[in-house]
Amino acid sequence: MRPRTIAVLLVVAAVAVVALLAGRPGGFRLAEPTPGAPSNQPSPANPAPTTNTSAQHKASAHSRITPSEPPLHTRDGCVKCHTGPGFVKQTSKAAEVSAQAIGCNDCHDFGGNKEGKLRIVGKATLPNNKAVEAGTAATCITCHNSRRNIDDPATLKEASAPHYAPQSELLLGTNAFEYPGTRYTNSVHTALADSCVTCHMAAAPGNPADAGGHSMRMKTKDGKENLNACRPCHPDLKSFDRTAYGDYDGDGTLEGVQTEVHGLLEKLEPEIARLAGAVKIGHAKGKIQFLDQAGKPVTTSDPKALQAAWNWLLVELDKSRGIHNPAYAVQVLQSTYKAVTGKDVPGAALR
Ligand code: HEC
Ligand code: HEC
Ligand code: HEC
Ligand code: HEC
Ligand code: HEC
Structure with missing residues (x-):
């Protein structure tokens, strides 16, 4: 069997096992920990997170208005996600909101009920109008998206870049420029019940303020990974950078998924930039911007360069380096490489 076939079979088998364990069709949140497996349930080594909510929220970037000039709370179009009041009103108009970050009563509604639902x-709807059932993660998806639709001709015409937060699209496997003839698939993470919340709000070992729970951070500020987020399903995992199912970047070594995806991003960037007579891909003021050797911006209206740069930025700005959806991230990068250079990534295991 080819390695790819073996990988697919492994995935199918594991999905079946997890689905059985979880006992809930369409979702993979493990309601009960697997006997004997480490879990993210409270225990003496891993106390309940209830006392830490405020400290965790304070440690997260949600408790500040993203620094920018002019300030984001004064800017139409930005307040819906960059201020709490803008999110509550779902308004784009800066005049209707005050300068407040995202607080408890913005994601929750504590008015009149202590539960704070x-x-x-x-249901959440992505910028390309794809609707998903996401449980509690509908909250996250409403803000953490690319803000633009690659299928809208205006996106390429105006050289629009995906916004800084395309995590929802990566996780759900959509809104990349999909080349005709390529079959795009998703890894199992796409189907996790409560999606983002399952990983980002899992209690971290030792219950630090700056990882897990309401910090929503996967790592402490000094870089310790919250592996409790993964271990209910991957009991032996030692690092987020889990050994990949193939040498996706073709460097001759089988590495972790994050390292493979990073390798693909590095290999692809100069190939795309070359189409625009540049060496790097950047973005500024919501537009794709190529950069030359001296760091000077180079503009292009070549749709092929812009489609490829959109895909590159989508995976780069997602920041999980593939973990959200290894299959889609790798396929998007490998198919973009082929579209740009006319050949497959040399030496790589193709997905
Ligand atoms: C109202 C919009 C909004 C909602 C809702 C929201 N986020 Fe965020 N999130 C942001 C913004 C804006 C930032 C970046 C703030 C900055 O860098 O200044 C951010 C940052 C983050 C970060 C980086 C944290 C850090 O401290 O560096 C993570 C992780 C994250 N969000 C996860 C989530 C998850 C998971 C959910 C759902 C439970 C969620 N967010 C809901 C707007 C939102
Ligand atoms: C649909 C929601 C949404 C809207 C609207 C939005 N943003 Fe964001 N923005 C986010 C989220 C979420 C993040 C955090 C991404 C992350 O941490 O990965 C972010 C991050 C950023 C960052 C990067 C912060 C950093 O430290 O990396 C800047 C700058 C920014 N936004 C500017 C803007 C501006 C300017 C506007 C209005 C023109 C705007 N945003 C509108 C959701 C939004
Ligand atoms: C960015 C959005 C967001 C913000 C801000 C936020 N929460 Fe939450 N909160 C959530 C989500 C999502 C859950 C998980 C819901 C679930 O699992 O059913 C949650 C769960 C809770 C719970 C249930 C128990 C638990 O900890 O899982 C409580 C209580 C709570 N939040 C209180 C607060 C308080 C107090 C603050 C302010 C310090 C706050 N929240 C800020 C999104 C948010
Ligand atoms: C399978 C677990 C998992 C799920 C589900 C998940 N994430 Fe992540 N996320 C990660 C990991 C792991 C990282 C990378 C952490 C690292 O290496 O720094 C990450 C990175 C991020 C970052 C960048 C954090 C930073 O430090 O800048 C944001 C923002 C984010 N995720 C938001 C989301 C949102 C929004 C969702 C739901 C649409 C989501 N994630 C679903 C595991 C997950
Ligand atoms: C609720 C269950 C669940 C959680 C939580 C979870 N995963 Fe997974 N993950 C799975 C299943 C099921 C698969 C498919 C079988 C396999 O590859 O082991 C998978 C696959 C993967 C893959 C390979 C995907 C591919 O297609 O190449 C990686 C890498 C991965 N997970 C990393 C992580 C990391 C890192 C975390 C924690 C941040 C995490 N997972 C959290 C269930 C989960």
Whole structure:
């Protein structure tokens, strides 16, 4: 069997096992920990997170308005996600909001009920109009997206770049420029119940303020990974950079998924930039911007260069280096390489 076939079979088998364990069709959140497996349930080594909510929230970037000039709370179009009041009102108009970051009563509605139910649960709609059932993660998806639709002709015409937060698109495997003739698939993470919340709000070992729970951070500020987020399903995992199912970047070594995806990003960048007579891909003021050797901006209206740069930025700005959806991230990068150079990534295991 080819390695790819083996990988696919492994995935299918594991999905079946997890689905059985979880006992919930369409979702993979493990309601009960697997006997004997480490879990993210409270225990003496890993106490309940309840006392830490405020400290965790304070440690997260949600508790500040993203620094920018002019300030984001004064700017139409930005306040819906960069201020709490803008999110509550779902308004783009700066005049309707005050300068407040994202607080408890913005994601939750504590008005009149102590439970503080989330304001947005269930269905969320992505910028390309794809609708998903995302449970509690509908809250996250409403803000963490690319803000633009690659299928809208205006996106390429105006050289628009994906916004800094395309995590939802990566996780759900959509809104890349998909080349005709390529079959795009998703890894299992796409189907996790409560999606983002399952990993980003899992209690971290030792219950630090700056990882897990309401910090929503996967790492402490000094770089320690919250592996409790993964271990209910991957009991032996030692690092987020889990050994990949193939040498996706073709460097001759089988590395972790994050290292493979990083390798692909590095290999692809100069190939795309070359189409525009440049050496690097950047973005500024919401537009794709290529850079030459001296760091000077180079503009192009070549759709092939812009489609490829959109894809590159989508994976780069996602920041998980593939973990959100290894299959889609790798396929998007490998198919973009082929479209740009006319050949497959040399020596690589293709997905
Ligand atoms: C109202 C919009 C909004 C919602 C809702 C939201 N986020 Fe964010 N999130 C942001 C913004 C804006 C930033 C970046 C702030 C900055 O860098 O100044 C951010 C940053 C983050 C970060 C980086 C954290 C850090 O401290 O560096 C993570 C991780 C994250 N969000 C995860 C989530 C998850 C998971 C959810 C759902 C439970 C969520 N977010 C809901 C707007 C939102
Ligand atoms: C649909 C929601 C949404 C809208 C609207 C939005 N942003 Fe963001 N933005 C985010 C999220 C979420 C992040 C955090 C991404 C992350 O941490 O990965 C972010 C990050 C940023 C960052 C990067 C912060 C950093 O430290 O890396 C800048 C700058 C920014 N936004 C500027 C803007 C501007 C300017 C506007 C208005 C023109 C705007 N945003 C509108 C959701 C949004
Ligand atoms: C960015 C959005 C966001 C912000 C801001 C936020 N929460 Fe939450 N909160 C959530 C989500 C998502 C859950 C998980 C819901 C679930 O699992 O059903 C949650 C869960 C909770 C719970 C249930 C128990 C638990 O900890 O899982 C409580 C209580 C709570 N939040 C209180 C607060 C308080 C107090 C603050 C402010 C310090 C706050 N939240 C800020 C999104 C948010
Ligand atoms: C399978 C677990 C998992 C799921 C599900 C998941 N994430 Fe992540 N996320 C990660 C990991 C792991 C990283 C990378 C951490 C690292 O290496 O720094 C990450 C990185 C991020 C970052 C960048 C954090 C930073 O430090 O700048 C943001 C923002 C983010 N995720 C938001 C989301 C959102 C929004 C969702 C849901 C649409 C989501 N994630 C779903 C595991 C997950
Ligand atoms: C609720 C269950 C669950 C959680 C939580 C979870 N995963 Fe997974 N993950 C799976 C399943 C099921 C698969 C498919 C079988 C396999 O590859 O082991 C998978 C696959 C993967 C793959 C390979 C995907 C591919 O297609 O190449 C990586 C890498 C991975 N997970 C990393 C992580 C990391 C890192 C975390 C924690 C941040 C995490 N997972 C959290 C269930 C989960």
